[in-house]
Amino acid sequence: MTRIAICAPGKRLDREDADAVQQLVTGEAGIDLQFHPQCFARHGHFAGSDEERLAAFVECANDASFDAVWFANGGYGSNRIAADAVRQLGAAANAKRFLGYSDTGYLLAALYKAGIGQPAHGPMAGDIRREYGSGAIRRALDWMAGGDEGLEPSLDGAPAAAFNLMTLAMLCGTQLQPDLSGHVVMVEEVSEHLYAVDRLFFHITQHLPDIAGLRLGRISDVPENDRPFGASDVEIAESWCAKAGIAFLGRADIGHDAANRIVPFGVAGRRQRQ
């Protein structure tokens, strides 16, 4: 039995989405999902106040009866609680897997920096809303139960990490930034203009000169601008990597979509296979 606690460090989850995810595992003997009530709280933009979201995450992570903490949604807000959160974690958190992406990358980064548990970039409960969302949910559940079928295919035993591009840019140089030297860093983005993607690449490549290389996930739902940018997403990534002396390693199979594959932080993702 894999027991999974779900909380929402940023945006709240709709009850119907939680029900749909719960429905998906009904009858599966190996999975027990526990949605923390905080998932459904409301406080302005957030799933409850900073204090509520922090308390729920800490409660889930410190409960030894759970094997994993799964994030309900991204949105915005995990940066507001991440530093406090890792300070409050005890031994029970070390044995856990933590799974999410998008805004929850701040928490994954803080956990990785603190050496707590196994954080990974991958699907969240809220992805049930997407087309083919059930596939994303099953991929997430499989990984939290110890499987590796959903791992990002380029992972080869080198240390890796994956982030939403904006999230990575905003945590660079802050107290949440882990040491990513020697890591293959994968980034993805959604709903940003290509000029903003270019600007974010300027920022992250200057902050991360000593990574092992960069892989580009999907840059999706790019809004139409009043004039074309003049370069593709791959050309943007290649160009800034070249300027910073970073190896551009090609595409990564991650993104704000149901196909989003799992990238455990560090080398843990492949240890099982060796």
Add this chain to the structure above:
Amino acid sequence: MTRIAICAPGKRLDREDADAVQQLVTGEAGIDLQFHPQCFARHGHFAGSDEERLAAFVECANDASFDAVWFANGGYGSNRIAADAVRQLGAAANAKRFLGYSDTGYLLAALYKAGIGQPAHGPMAGDIRREYGSGAIRRALDWMAGGDEGLEPSLDGAPAAAFNLMTLAMLCGTQLQPDLSGHVVMVEEVSEHLYAVDRLFFHITQHLPDIAGLRLGRISDVPENDRPFGASDVEIAESWCAKAGIAFLGRADIGHDAANRIVPFGVAGRRQRQ
């Protein structure tokens, strides 16, 4: 006679806007405006390729017959040429005033870091399009001619600098970031959601813990979101300043509008009055 060279490090200028600005100074004996042809160039998103924009800026800045370099527009792109630009500047650039805001903040930052000339945050030629835009243009021209009527009213002899919030966030930690310790830093933003403003404040306050204080310019044209953020722009600024131990000093009279006042980088703006 004040001779002013105009170039476009990011977005191009429309001919009609240049004509309207030129019209405004017709018959004024003290001002000579020279629009570099590069202002009207097109290359995808930009007013010409990186090479063209770089060459035009360097040409304007290194021409001893000009007293000031005025930026035509913001948009996006000055970060792509700023580091190369300052490396190519000679003695003639040191005697000049440089004026712009928004995306051109990357260039202002790089100039200030390199100790070249007198960079300042203030209206650009493209502001002629705004309601009451002619007032912004006259304020800019007055300052470039040596006046101080348009200075931001809180300037009191302490070192200061002003930036678009996104621009400041993107240059933090990069080779373009000047030493802002002991400075009053003013920020303004346009067309960003409040959650994005909150996220940017998280980033900049962690990067700038030793500034003398922060002032908040106008946060304008905030897009409507599907849910209210739950805090005002001032509350956001106060809250992040408090967390970082930065003094929040109140409002600044800057913004993406015709009322945008002038903030010379450093203490130069007030030297004239002492």
